Amino acid sequence: MSANYPFSFPEDELMTWQFVIPAHLRASVSFLQFNNSNCAKKEERVEYYIPGSTTNPEVFKLADKQPGNMAGNFNLSLQGCDQDAQNPGILRLKFQVLVQCPQNESNVTYEVDLSNERAMSITIEPRPVKLSRRFVPGCFVCLESRTCSTNLTLTHGSKHRISFLCDDLTRLWMNVEKTISCMDHRYCHRRSYSLQVPRDILQLPVQLHDFSWKLRVPKDRLSLALVPAQKLQQHTQERFCNTSFSYLVAGAGPGQDLYFGSFCAGGSIEQIQVKQNVSVTLRTFAPSFQQELSRQALTVTFIPYFKEEGIFTVTPDMKSKVYLMTPNWERGLPSLASVSWNISVPSDQVAYLTFLKERTGLVCQTGRAFMIIQEQRTKAEQIFSLEEVLPKSRPHHHNFWVNISNCSPVSGKQLDLLFQVSLTWRTLDMTVILIAVVGGGALLLFALGLIICLVKKNRKKKMNKGPAIGIYNGNINTQIPMQPKKFPNVQKDNDAHVYAVIDDTMVYGHLLQDSNGSFVQPEVDTYRPFQGPTEDCPPSFLIPYSKVPTVKLTTEESAPGFNPESDSEPYTFSHPSKQDGSNGNTDIPLLDAHEPAETGE
Template structure:
C-alpha cells in the first residue's frame, strides 16, 4: 500500500512540474538602445497575443502586446519563449552616412528587421554602395539561403528584394527612401558594411549599377512593384570585355495608358550609338558586346488601376563569353609577285633611234618588238650612214677624200648614197669593255653599173665605239 501511495504521489508531482513552464513561465531581457535608434517589439502577424511584454517606467509594471524603446530598458515577458510570439524592428533615422549594422545579443533569438531611413537633401540623391555584399534581386515571395534579405523602398514604392552575393554593386535613390535587412531568429547578423554618399540629383526613381562577372552567367531583374506612373527606373550594366549579352523578357504587364502611343518600352543605350527602343512583345537585343544602359518608363495612366494591372517587367540578362574569332574579322591579303623582265639589250644609238635593237654578234637581227616597249638598245647600223657626213666627194676623181676644216671651204653636202649588191652585213666585234661597245663594219662601195676597177673601187673599214 505504501509503495502504491508513493508511486501515485511521484507521478502527480512530476505532472505538476511539467505544467509549470506553460502556466507560470517568464523571461527577462535587458535591452541597450543606442542614441538615434528606436527598437519596436510587436506581436507577429497572425499570432494571438498569448504573451505580454512588460516594462517598469516607474515602480508600477506596465504590460502590453507591443512596446517602443528609445533608451536602455529592462523587459519582462509573460511567456518563456517570447521569440515565437514577437518580432523586433531596429530603426535608424535620417541616414546620410555609412551604414554599419550592429547586433543586439539579447534579441538574437527574435526575427529581426534592421531599418535605415534614408533622407538626402532636396537637391541631392543618395548612393548606396554594396561592393562588400553585392545584391541579387529576387521575387517578392522568395527568401535567401543565408536568411538575410535586403529590401529597398523609395517614396513608399518597393524597389525590390535582394539577397547577398549578387552583381548589383550600387543603387542610387532620390528623395526619401528606406533600406531594410531581415534576419531570421537564431541567425547571427552578417555585419556587412554599406557605403553611403551624396550625389547629384537624378531624374529616375532609382538607378541600379550592375557589374556582370567574368564568366557565363544569367541574372534576373524586376521592375519596381506598383510602378508609379510617369516614372523611370535605370539599370547600368558593366559587361566584361570578352563577353556579349542577351536580353530576354520572361513576363510583363503594361497598364492602360492615357495616351496609347506612350506605352512603356525598353530603351537601350550603348556608348557611341543611337538609343534603341523596343516594345516588350518583340525580341530584345542579342549578342551585343560592351557596356549599356537600360531604362523602363511608365506612362501616365488613364485612371487608378489595381497592382495586378500595373506595369510589371521580369527580364533576364545573360552574359556569354565570345568564342575565339567570332568577332575577329578575317583579312586575306593577296600578294601578287610580278617578275620584271630583264632587258638584256644595250641602249639605243643616238644616230639611229628608230631602228630595231640588237646586240651585234650575240642575238642577230631581232624580231619586231611591241610598241609599248622602250628597250633603249643599239640598232642595226647601215655602214653607209656612218661618218658619211665627214666625207667629201670629189666629182672629178669620183672618190672620197678626207674633208678639211678650213672655214673658207663651202659647206659639206651629203653625197649620193652608193648602191650595194644584195649581200649580208658582216660584223666583227672586239672584246666588250664596261660601258663601251666597239665593232667593225667592212664592205664594198659600188654603183649601179659594172663593178669598178681596183683604182675606182674603194674598200673601207669603219669602227664604231660608243
C-alpha cells in the same frame, strides 16, 4: 474583478487582493479592461506591496504598465476617489495575474545603450501567432525588472536595463527604426553613412525582425546612392533569395508609394540610386543572419539630384543569369515614372537582354510608354513602344543602358516588366574568320614567293661574282657581221683593244663531248662592238636596270662629258636587239642615270 463589476466600484473605497505565491515562481499583473470615474477629490490608483521591496508601496495609475516578474507573495490594492456628483462616471477593473516558472533569461539583465543614438527606437513585441483556445503562458519584457509588459519600446538618449519573463523567447522579436536626415544640401553633399545594426541590439536574446533606416533628403536638391559591400540580387519569381536576411527598399515620403524590391547578397547589382526619401529595411529570416551580416554592409551617400525614380548599376557574370524587374511589381510602375539599368559587359563577352513575356498588356490613357536601349560606346539608341510587342533577344558587345518610362495607363492596365541578362564568351563572326584565313593564306604565299625570289637573286649574284675569263686578241676583226662599217679609229697610234667576255662553256667546251667523240656546241655570247665614243678609257660602269632615258650617239658624234677611268675598271658590252640587216642604225642606248650632254659639231 473589482467589486460590482461590470458596474461602478463604490466611491472612495479601497479593495485589496492578497496573492500567496511560492518564492521560486514569478508573478506578473496585466489589466485586461478598466474605466476611470470622474474624480472631484483624490485620484484613482493601484498600489502594490511587495515583500522585500524598498519602495513599498509602489503606486501606479490604471493606464500604466503594471509590475511583473515579482518573486513570492504580493498585495494589490484598488483605491477609488470622491466622484463628481453631477457626472460620477464608472470605476471598474478586470485584470489577470500570470504565474510562471522563471527561465534562465529571467535572472539576466541586459543593458541597451541608446544614449549616443539619435532618432532611434526599439520595440520588443510578440510574434503574430494563430489564435488558440488552449492556455499559452505569458511572455513579458521587464524594464528595470519591475515594469513588465508584452510590448516594450526603448527610445534614444538613455541607457535601458531589461529582462525577460518568458518560457520561450522565440515568441518575441524586435523591430528597430532609425531616421537619418540631412536638410542642408551644402553640408550633406557627398556625405556617407554606414547602415549597420548596433551591437547592443544584436546581443539581446530575441531575434531582430526588422531594422529600418528612414533616409531623408532635401526635396529636389539631393538624391541617395546605396552601395553594398557585396553585390546584391533582386528577389524575383524566377530566382528567390535563399538567404537569412534581405534588404527591402521603398519610398518613404508622403505620396511615394514606390516599392523598389527585395534584395539579398550574392547577385550582380552594385548600386541602387533613388531620387527622393527612401526606407531601407533589413529583414531577417533565420537566427544565423548575424554570422552573414558581419560580411554584409550597406553604405548610403548623398549625391546630386536626378529626375528618374531609380537607377540600378548591374555587373553580370558568367555564373548565372541576372533577373531584374520594374519597381512596384504586381502593382505597376507609377504613372509617368522612369527607371534605368546601367548594365556592364566585359570586353571578351557578349550580353543578351531577354524579356520573359511578349507583351506588357499596357494601355496608355495619356502620354506614351517606351523603352530605350542605348549602347554607351556608340551612343546608338533603340526606342520601343511598350504598348506593342517587346523586342527579341539580341547581343550587346559593350556596356548599355535600359530605360523604361511609363505613361498614365488606363485603370487596371499596369506596367510590370521582368527581364534577364545573360553573358556568353565572344566568338568571331564567320565572315571575319574567312577573311582572316584568306588574308593569312595570301600573306603566307606572298612571303613564300618573296623568299624564293630573294634566294634566286642571291644565287644569281653569287654566280655573277665569279671571275670573268678574258682572251686578248690584238688582230680582232671589229666588223660586225652583216655590217660593212667598222668602228671609227679615234686613236690612230694605238690599235683597238677589245676584251671579249667568254662563258665558262667556251673554255671547258671539250668536256662536252658526246659518246661518239663529237663536240656538243655550247651557247656562246654574241660579239657586239661598242658604239660609244672611242677614247683612251671606256665609260665607267653604269647603274643596271635604270629606266632614265639617255641620248643616243651616232658613230660620228662623241660625248666629251665622260671622265677618263682607270684601267682597273672592267669593260662592258651591250647586247643589241635583233634588227633588220638593211637598217644600219646600230645605236645602243646607254643605261645611265644621267643624260649625257650633246655637243655641237
